[in-house]
Amino acid sequence: MSLAGCGCNNGGVVRELPAPSSSRSGKTPAIKGLVVMEFVKWYEKTRGREAALRAYRSLPVELQVHLDPQRDNFGLLASTWYPVTVATGVLETITLGLDHDERAVLLRDGIHHALGSTLTGVYRVLFQTLVTPERHARYAQKIWNQYYNTGSVTAEMRDECHSEQVVTDWEGHHPLLCELSLSSLTVFHEHMGCKNVLVRRTSCVLDSRMSAARLRRPSSTKIRAVRAGEQAAAPAPAAPGSDPRLAACRFLIQWDPR
Numbered sequence: 001m002s003l004a005g006c007g008c009n010n011g012g013v014v015r016e017l018p019a020p021s022s023s024r025s026g027k028t029p030a031i032k033g034l035v036v037m038e039f040v041k042w043y044e045k046t047r048g049r050e051a052a053l054r055a056y057r058s059l060p061v062e063l064q065v066h067l068d069p070q071r072d073n074f075g076l077l078a079s080t081w082y083p084v085t086v087a088t089g090v091l092e093t094i095t096l097g098l099d100h101d102e103r104a105v106l107l108r109d110g111i112h113h114a115l116g117s118t119l120t121g122v123y124r125v126l127f128q129t130l131v132t133p134e135r136h137a138r139y140a141q142k143i144w145n146q147y148y149n150t151g152s153v154t155a156e157m158r159d160e161c162h163s164e165q166v167v168t169d170w171e172g173h174h175p176l177l178c179e180l181s182l183s184s185l186t187v188f189h190e191h192m193g194c195k196n197v198l199v200r201r202t203s204c205v206l207d208s209r210m211s212a213a214r215l216r217r218p219s220s221t222k223i224r225a226v227r228a229g230e231q232a233a234a235p236a237p238a239a240p241g242s243d244p245r246l247a248a249c250r251f252l253i254q255w256d257p258r
Contacts, residue, residue: 091174
C-alpha cells in the first residue's frame with residue numbers, strides 16, 4: 001500500500017494519506033524523511049511496537065495523515081521531504097513526561113542511531129569527502145541541506161580543536177530539534193575520528209524571542225509550552241539597535257588535540 005493510498009485511523013475509518021512533497025522548493029519548513037525514519041525504527045526496536053503506536057495515536061490528526069501505522073516505520077520514505085511538524089510532533093509525544101535527563105538520553109541515543117545509519121549508508125560518499133573538521137566547517141550549509149530545507153548555516157574553525165556553527169533563518173526551529181543538534185554535531189565529529197567531542201549551545205533563537213516577549217508583556221505573564229503539532233510563535237521583531245546575530249542558534253564544538 002502506497003503512502004499516498006488508503007489508510008485506517010484508530011477507529012477503522014478509511015482515509016486518504018496525502019503524498020508528501022519530494023521538493024525542497026516549498027515554503028513549508030521540511031525535514032528529510034531519512035533521519036525521521038531511522039529514529040522511528042530505533043524507537044520501535046528499543047521501546048516496542050505498542051509504545052510506537054501510542055506515540056502515533058497521540059499525534060493530532062493533521063500529523064497522523066502523513067504516516068501509515070500499518071507499514072514499517074509508519075510508511076516514512078527516506079528520500080521524501082515531510083513537514084517539520086511531523087518530526088517535532090513525534091519527538092514531543094515520545095518525550096512527554098520525561099525529566100530533562102531522561103529526555104536528553106532518549107534524544108541522544110536516537111539521533112546517534114539515526115545519523116550513524118545515514119553516515120554509513122546513503123550519505124557515505126558525501127561524508128567521505130568531509131572527513132576533517134575543517135571541511136565540515138567549510139561545507140556546513142551543504143550538510144545542513146541534506147536534512148532541512150530552511151536555515152542558513154555558517155561555520156568557522158577557531159583553532160585546531162575548536163569550531164563554531166551558527167544557524168540563522170531556521171523557520172523550522174523547534175526546541176527539541178535544536179537539542180538534537182547538539183548530539184548531531186557530536187556524531188559528525190566522532191565519525192571524523194575526533195576524541196572526547198563536546199558541543200555546547202551558546203545561544204538560541206528562543207533567547208531573543210523570550211527577551212522580546214518580556215519587553216512586550218507584563219512580568220507575570222506565563223509563556224505556555226508548545227503542544228504536539230502546534231505551530232511555534234513567529235519570531236519577535238528584533239529590538240532597535242540589537243545585534244541580528246543574536247537571533248541565531250550558535251554551537252561551540254571542541255575535541256582533543258590530535
